[in-house]
Amino acid sequence: MTTTTSPAAYTESLFGLAGRLAVVTGAGRGIGLAIAECLAAAGADIIGAGARMPAGESAVRAAVEAHGRTFTPLQADLSDREQTAALAADLAGRDVDILVNNAGTIRRSPAAEHTDADFDHVVEVNLRAAFVLAREVGRSMVRRGGGKIVNTASMLSFQGGVRVPGYTASKSAIAGLTKALANEWASRGVNVNAVAPGYVATDNTRELREDPARSQEILSRIPAGRWAAPSDIAGAVLFLCSRAADYVHGAVVPVDGGWLAR
Template identity: 70%
Template sequence: MTAARTPFDLSGKLAVVTGARRGIGLAIAEGLAAAGADIVGVSASLEESGSEVGKRVTALGRDFTPLRADFADRAEVARLAATLGELGRPVDILVNNAGTIARAPAAEHPDSDWDHVLAVNLSSQFMLTRDVGRGMLERGRGKIVFTASLLSFQGGINVPGYTAAKSGIAGLTRALANEWAGRGVNVNAIVPGYVATDNTQALRADPVRNAAIVDRIPAGRWATPEDIAGAAVFLASSASDYVHGALLPVDGGWLGR
């Protein structure tokens, strides 16, 4: 007798995860693969073979396809979208996780840092989602998951470009959900709290800032990338079919404080 599929079963689905080489993206790719999805991993520096994410996905018995794209380059984002359209199978799940950060006080923040962060964290996200989403709309189904931030709700310190971009992601999530919910495509966002990744190394290395952050988190610790993966599986699965335009915090209780 065949076991019944759970609402979280992603067997037969194809998921694209950007920023998949490390950190949150790596954990999400592994989590989706564990739920049954084949994975297309995308990163600016993803190895053609032997990547950690590729090893983890294939160890779970799933197919893995590595692709490279510089998300600060619009032409490369357009080429990525075209490549995804030529895979021979449709993209069922798109996880927009690629991102970068630049730290400098607002009064000293260079235009180049602002432009780069907005290009990677917001403009490229819209371009890729628009192009991949078009195919989902034609088929009448699809799941799109953005990686937002606590700074989608708060101002942060010394990261004006990052805050602006992540606030934009919150608005983009709602805007696309308004247009696409009635056409079978779910658009939602995960709101990670403070996660122990390369992007937050400077904060964790600062004893004053680190202590202030941990003291503010009801759970009493930084998140691990794996803490984020379960939310991604939920938003990528049929369990979230009636969830549209949501910003799902995975923050150890930070926003509830």
């Protein structure tokens, strides 16, 4: 007699995260909040890290706990090397199954006016902190024989952008770092991949969205005809964190409404 698995059970076996512990940096708002909620809805308990992460009530805590999952807040400013190191050490001592390096920042100015301080700040948060966290958490994953790391790249991992040299440099490096870590850890059961968001309606893009001419210029180039919502990015992250992506290593997945296809 042949037994068949129901569609719901099959989907749950591929995308369910019950019993997993997921860390999401920059979880307090925007894309990070959407990712934390999405992973919690799939069954994961969440550690949310951020520079201003409240110890008590917060939007992300409410979103996670609404799905019956536990939420642990950790406060760390990833532009501060000591705080990044402390966070990495804390996480390395836990059995983290999923690390989503989502925290990021941007500084806009013409390249000829882009200061060393701006460049260094962006690279520190977007690249160096992501590496330190991936290294420390990844070491534990390798020892335990499994885990998922998802970095946040960008369309500008593929393109040069305008007036954001520090951001473009950091996101291009994230794409390379993702591949480098995947090459070392794929055989040890650890998947390292990245999502590359397009234009998303968050605080980082407020300046662009509030400029009617620039906003229309951007929208006219997006085949989907709209800015992404944070939840659009969260779905791709869920895939990369799930069993469905067990054979995906070193990928940088664009979630851009078709921007790069133009």
